[in-house]
Amino acid sequence: MIPEIDRIRTLLTAAGCAWTRPRAQVLAVLTAVAHPLRVEEIHRRLGDPRINLSSVYRALHLFHRLNVVRRLLLGDGAARYELAEAYRGHHHHLVCDACGRIEDVSRCPLEGRDLGAALGAAAAFAVRSHSLELFGL
């Protein structure tokens, strides 16, 4: 078994959640692919027609709540999901304005910077995470 999946399974168990076939398969799909997927794409790749689309939605919600996956909203109507930073490393996305293709970049231009300070003002705001998407061609 892929180590990430094992870690996640332990996490679920610790959170009192069952390790079920739909959840396992959704994770299998996410670990196998190198870019964010739409829910319907994940569902299509499950390879098990018995699994219902709403179970995929529910699994993704759970994973998102447990910080196992990250949710991306990139402009077309549908959300995309990918494994969270802890399982895939911190990265950002290049989104092509023309064809819509999405690619990962692992280098982060904000790395090591104190964002709170860099932004000045808003002292009351504690930055917990950031989301940076680059649009271009």
Next chain:
Amino acid sequence: MIPEIDRIRTLLTAAGCAWTRPRAQVLAVLTAVAHPLRVEEIHRRLGDPRINLSSVYRALHLFHRLNVVRRLLLGDGAARYELAEAYRGHHHHLVCDACGRIEDVSRCPLEGRDLGAALGAAAAFAVRSHSLELFGL
């Protein structure tokens, strides 16, 4: 008339688009407010019950295509719109994880950096714009 609106009107005309009441009013709302608004919020603030919600959607699409407004997707189901950079200046958003409040920050931690270079790789990708949202409390 507010100068930004005049500039935008000229832009529309140049693009062969009519300057109509719904379009003008949508812009009036957007220039009057200092943070991104949901479509339905914009519609509610128009002050003219004759204007239909779909006209607001269509106006916003047009404005988006002409780079007059910027579209933000921040996680709850609805898109938010604000005037584009050229009319409000470059800025980013602080999104509160707890209450959902959104605030602008005008300081940009990426300012003056060569993003293409900072990201390495992807030489074929020309960055045209970026979107940075900070989540925290």
Next chain:
DNA sequence: GAGGATTTGCAAACGATTTGCAACGGCCAA
């Protein structure tokens, strides 16, 4: 393997956004 709690499949409900179409209203030419 049995029992109880958690999940699932299914189908219907939902909210945001889009669309077809006839009526309307900007805008240019006369």
Next chain:
DNA sequence: TTGGCCGTTGCAAATCGTTTGCAAATCCTC
């Protein structure tokens, strides 16, 4: 200023992604 053309609007219905209620199926503990 007026007439008319073509883009734009209002309306209502369709669409899309996502969520939900509920009974049946599955998972986990003992």
